[in-house]
Amino acid sequence: MSRPADDPPAPADLAGVFRVATVRRTGETVRYVGDPLVPPDAVDRELRSTFAQHGYDVRLERQRPAGEAGQSLPGLGPQYVLVAEPTDDGGIPWLNVALLLATIGSTLYVGASGWYYIPVMEAPLRIFEAWPFAVAMLGVLGIHELGHYAAARYHGVDVTLPYFIPFPSLLGTMGAVINIRGRIPSRRALFDIGVAGPLAGLVATAVVTVIGLSLDPIAVPERVLNGGAEYAFRFHDPLLMQALQGLVDALGIGTDYGPNEAVHPVVFAGWAGMFFTFLNLLPVGQLDGGHIVRAIVGRRQETIAAAVPGALFALAGFLYLTREAPPIGFGVWTLWAFWGLFATGLAYAGPARPTVDERLDGGRVALGVVTFVLGVACFTPVPFEIVAAA
Structure with a gap:
């Protein structure tokens, strides 16, 4: 996946930005051991174009502990290393493509059979009638992950393209992920990467939801109404969905539903976008919320993260004790117990x-707070439940 690189930059090419004590080469990877001459979080930004001209990506890593406020400790020798690796050649990422195609197939199948009430087994080619649902679902998830990808590339962090996860039930997918392969240079980079996905995804979610709420409803066939199903899923709307419904009604572009009609399936893509956004914003570990909180409060994030499982278990216990048992033996409490x-x-x-653990600026802290407020607006304690069919 790497193109042939030129000779790496000489230590003299880094003058004024990074003082090189020694250069080590292992295969195609080149390591410049030394110390920054500018703030550490600015090193890779200053040298990115220099290395790019030679066909290399570069990142800064710390190889010794820092003193107070990230300052170098005298007498310990070089404390940093610039790691240069050949630039990705942009070859076809076959695994990403295969998973995307599989997820397109699973969302088309689930959309057609579950939301458009198409008898796929009798008319297989009608599966493509579910393309609005598939486009909306993959668009919401893809834009979320591409938000992360764009922010990571901006900060020079090595990151993969999204991996979509096919799942031929309910929504057709279990989401998408990207893999951050390089070190994150600073808290600012960590924050930007963490927050870009939820904000980009929420914009896509809002657009998809408004479009879905303005589309004509789907007629439920008699074979479904009289099919003798023992149970059905009932979805509950978070505050953001309710607010967008109010906006659509105020604009006069909403639709009315008859007794045998269902909301357009595109709306469920918006609902899924909100659900996945809330889960991703849980302030724990490598989730988006964990990245954002780690960037804002530093190492105290681990204390906050330790409380998250307890809160989820408490919610699961509350729902188990207060809600009636569903017809198939397990309730929504199992969702929160699993999480x-x-x-x-x-x-x-x-x-x-992050490599450089400096304090975050006030503007980003405020944006982080706003992002979590939006995340709360995507939350409902009972996102769905299984009920006896009417």
């Missing part, structure tokens, strides 16, 4: 650790 276990593992693994 309590998952959050426990994330908290144990710990958060991302």
Whole structure:
């Protein structure tokens, strides 16, 4: 995946930015051991173009502990290393492509059979009638992940393209992820990468939701109404969905629903965007919320993260005690119990650790608070439940 690189920059090419004590080469990776002559978080930004001209990506890593406020400790020798690796050649990422195609297939299938009430087994080619649902779902998830990707590339952090996760049930997918392969140079970079995904995804979610609420409803076929189903899913709207419904009604572009009609499936893509956004903003581990809180409060993030599993388990217990048992034997409390276990593992693994652990500026702190407020607007304690069919 790497193109042939030229000879790496000479130590003299880094003059004024990084003082090189020694150069080490392992295969195609070149390490310049030394100390910055500018603030550490500015090093890779200052030298990015220099290394790019030679066909290399570069990142700064610390190899010795820092003193107070990130200052160098005298007498310990060089404390940093510039790591240069050949630039990705932009070859076809076959795994990403395969997962994307599989997720397109699963969302088309679920959308057609579950939300458009199309008998896919009888008319397989009608699966493509569900393209609005698939485009909306993958658009919301993809824009969220591309927000992370763009912010990471801006800060010179090595990151993969999104990996979509196919899941042929309910929504057709379990989301998408990217893999951050390089070190994160600073708290500012960590914050920008963490916050870019939820904000970009929420913009896409709002657009998709408004479009969906303005589309004509779907007629539920008689075979479904009289099909003898024992149970059904009932979805509950978070505050953001309710606010967008009010906006659509105020603009006069909403639609009315008859007794045998259902909301357009595109709306469920918006609902999923809100649900995934809230989960991603849990302030624990490597989730987006964990990145944002780690950037804002530093190492105290681990204390906050430790409380998250307890809160989720408490919510699960409350719902278990206060809500009626569903017809198939397990309720929404199991969702939060599962996320309590998952959050426990994330908290144990710990958060991302930026190379330079400097204090975040006030503007980014304010933006982080706004992002969490939007995340709360995407929350409902009972996002869905299983009920006896009417």
